[in-house]
Amino acid sequence: xNWAVIIPLLIFLIVIFLVGIWSNRKLAKAxxxxxxxxxxxxxxxxxxxxxxxxxxxxxxxxxxxGPGAAYTIGFGWVLLAMSxxxxxxxxxxxxxxxxxxxxxxxxxxxxxxxxxxxxxxxTVVLLxxxxxxxxxxxxxxxQWVGGAYLIQSLTGINYVAALFIxxxxxxxxxxxxxxxxxxxxxxxxxxxxxxGTLLLLIAVIVAGGGISNIFSDLVSINPNMITxxxxxxxxxxxxxxxYWILVGVGVxxxxxxxxxxxxxxxxxxxxxxxxxGTVVVGTIMFGMHLIGVFARPxxxxxxxxxxxxxxxxxxxxxxxAAGLLLAAPLAAIMSTVDSLLxxxxxxxVKDLYINYVKPxxxxxxxxxxxxxxxxxxxxxxxxxxxxxxxxxxxxxxFAFGGLEAAFMWPLILGLYWKHANKTGAIASMITGxxxxxxxxxxxxxxxDLFGVHxxxxxxxxxxxxxxxxxxxxxxxxxEFPVQNIxxxx
Amino acid sequence: xxxxxxxxxxxxxxANREALIGCALxxxxxxxxxxxxxxxxxxxxxxxxxxxxxxAWIFFSVILGTLFMFGxxxxxxxxxxTDISLEDEDESEEAxxxxxxx
Numbered sequence: 001x002n003w004a005v006i007i008p009l010l011i012f013l014i015v016i017f018l019v020g021i022w023s024n025r026k027l028a029k030a031x032x033x034x035x036x037x038x039x040x041x042x043x044x045x046x047x048x049x050x051x052x053x054x055x056x057x058x059x060x061x062x063x064x065x066g067p068g069a070a071y072t073i074g075f076g077w078v079l080l081a082m083s084x085x086x087x088x089x090x091x092x093x094x095x096x097x098x099x100x101x102x103x104x105x106x107x108x109x110x111x112x113x114x115x116x117x118x119x120x121x122x123t124v125v126l127l128x129x130x131x132x133x134x135x136x137x138x139x140x141x142x143q144w145v146g147g148a149y150l151i152q153s154l155t156g157i158n159y160v161a162a163l164f165i166x167x168x169x170x171x172x173x174x175x176x177x178x179x180x181x182x183x184x185x186x187x188x189x190x191x192x193x194x195x196g197t198l199l200l201l202i203a204v205i206v207a208g209g210g211i212s213n214i215f216s217d218l219v220s221i222n223p224n225m226i227t228x229x230x231x232x233x234x235x236x237x238x239x240x241x242x243y244w245i246l247v248g249v250g251v252x253x254x255x256x257x258x259x260x261x262x263x264x265x266x267x268x269x270x271x272x273x274x275x276x277g278t279v280v281v282g283t284i285m286f287g288m289h290l291i292g293v294f295a296r297p298x299x300x301x302x303x304x305x306x307x308x309x310x311x312x313x314x315x316x317x318x319x320x321a322a323g324l325l326l327a328a329p330l331a332a333i334m335s336t337v338d339s340l341l342x343x344x345x346x347x348x349v350k351d352l353y354i355n356y357v358k359p360x361x362x363x364x365x366x367x368x369x370x371x372x373x374x375x376x377x378x379x380x381x382x383x384x385x386x387x388x389x390x391x392x393x394x395x396x397x398f399a400f401g402g403l404e405a406a407f408m409w410p411l412i413l414g415l416y417w418k419h420a421n422k423t424g425a426i427a428s429m430i431t432g433x434x435x436x437x438x439x440x441x442x443x444x445x446x447x448d449l450f451g452v453h454x455x456x457x458x459x460x461x462x463x464x465x466x467x468x469x470x471x472x473x474x475x476x477x478x479e480f481p482v483q484n485i486x487x488x489x
Numbered sequence: 490x491x492x493x494x495x496x497x498x499x500x501x502x503x504a505n506r507e508a509l510i511g512c513a514l515x516x517x518x519x520x521x522x523x524x525x526x527x528x529x530x531x532x533x534x535x536x537x538x539x540x541x542x543x544x545a546w547i548f549f550s551v552i553l554g555t556l557f558m559f560g561x562x563x564x565x566x567x568x569x570x571t572d573i574s575l576e577d578e579d580e581s582e583e584a585x586x587x588x589x590x591x
Contacts, residue, residue, distance in 0.1 A: 211541070266575060480497070
């Protein structure tokens with residue numbers, strides 16, 4: 001074992017534990033358990049909001065899969081990754097103040113809460129809760145696997161033991177600390193990711209003998225690496241552009257990101273978060289993917305491309321710095337997993353248990369059920385991850401795109417179009433998920449439809465369906481309530 | 490009640506405008522990104538010109554484009570967005586709310 005690498009990682013884990021305990025004490029003093037546990041009492045400022053959005057969004061694929069793809073494919077993939085800069089400003093501007101005002105008035109703690117009040121339909125609630133649980137659970141399990149692999153590759157302990165350490169560290173702070181713990185650790189993790197990226201980028205450029213030198217090495221390996229079209233020239237402009245929907249503007253409808261757009265304190269926090277978030281997400285995405293390509297001449301023969309970041313860090317940095325830096329991908333994974341875990345658990349507790357199983361549950365019952373469900377989901381994910389599915393990014397993107405296709409229009413049109421109604425929302429969700437799955441299998445069998453990513457067509461289809469069905473089954477135009485609907489939050 | 494409704498309309502109008510600003514930023518971002526990447530990058534790599542060690546398309550689209558968006562987002566936030574209250578304040582907090590609306 002390489003203790004110089006492991007000690008910084010351990011310190012990082014201990015800090016995370018302390019945050020969980022601190023949040024738990026704060027939670028004990030908070031007024032409404034549910035809104036504090038699942039939303040941290042909506043009191044977050046600009047830096048914390050920006051960091052939690054970036055950290056939630058930036059997952060294993062930003063630090064392992066993405067740079068791995070850049071290592072293999074070259075600058076075409078760096079270009080593709082930069083579509084993610086849009087998430088920094090787009091999500092907060094589009095959901096914006098309206099979502100924050102309305103969700104306060106609704107006492108909404110989850111995305112499903114919002115849809116429930118806006119459309120007043122049990123079908124919408126069940127459909128959205130079901131898709132969140134199915135899709136996000138699979139995304140979470142994939143991240144779980146990623147986290148364990150990373151611990152395994154850093155420490156050399158076996159996979160199940162690594163998985164156990166990962167599960168234990170995540171479960172403890174999420175279960176006892178709730179959203180506040182998740183968000184504060186996200187902030188710590190986001191800062192680690194940001195500075196870690198800068199540090200590693202500089203070290204890689206130095207190790208490669210300067211930028212010009214690296215480019216001439218890349219050209220001698222394969223000149224296509226420095227074109228926008230990929231190492232084999234197969235990356236079309238249409239395909240790369242379609243990632244603007246998947247990982248750019250579509251992120252607005254990803255539940256774990258959207259829920260953060262209701263958690264901030266005031267409009268000043270939101271303004272600051274837009275600026276900080278754009279800079280942080282831009283820097284991390286650019287830096288990490290650039291490192292992926294630049295690592296090619298430094299370490300030419302990496303077989304599993306996903307390991308490029310850990311390997312290059314160990315190659316170009318002194319061990320203690322590598323350990324500190326490799327806390328970054330681990331942080332990215334943990335901060336995604338913790339949010340997903342809490343979101344799935346809030347869906348089960350808030351959207352299913354309180355709505356349909358036990359509407360009159362006491363504060364204490366809700367508390368026990370919330371923590372119990374959170375722990376249980378984590379343990380199930382652990383058990384599933386013991387014999388892991390192969391394609392980590394694949395599962396992750398599947399969940400991502402499927403949820404975008406399902407929620408995008410019910411959410412956005414629900415906010416900005418008063419004629420959007422439950423028929424439109426239900427039809428849009430079914431169309432979104434259904435066509436996503438259908439086109440996914442079509443693309444696997446016959447190549448990409450229209451040469452674009454799977455998510456593209458379902459997003460347009462679900463828009464059309466949402467509008468057509470809302471108009472065909474027209475209801476009275478919706479007005480948002482002008483004051484808080486008095487209800488226990 | 491009427492008063493409250495008027496206030497709601499005003500805040501929602503601001504929110505709608507800011508959502509459109511978000512769309513405009515994304516469109517500008519996309520056009521810059523696409524234009525430079527495929528405008529300068531679509532020739533054989535031997536013919537690339539280099540700026541600060543990077544091929545021109547990477548420099549303009551990926552690096553300068555990102556810095557340009559950072560700048561544009563700062564300008565948009567500082568000059569186009571409006572500070573509003575997100576709470577449904579009671580009448581007593583009305584005065585404070587007015588102060589916040591610049």
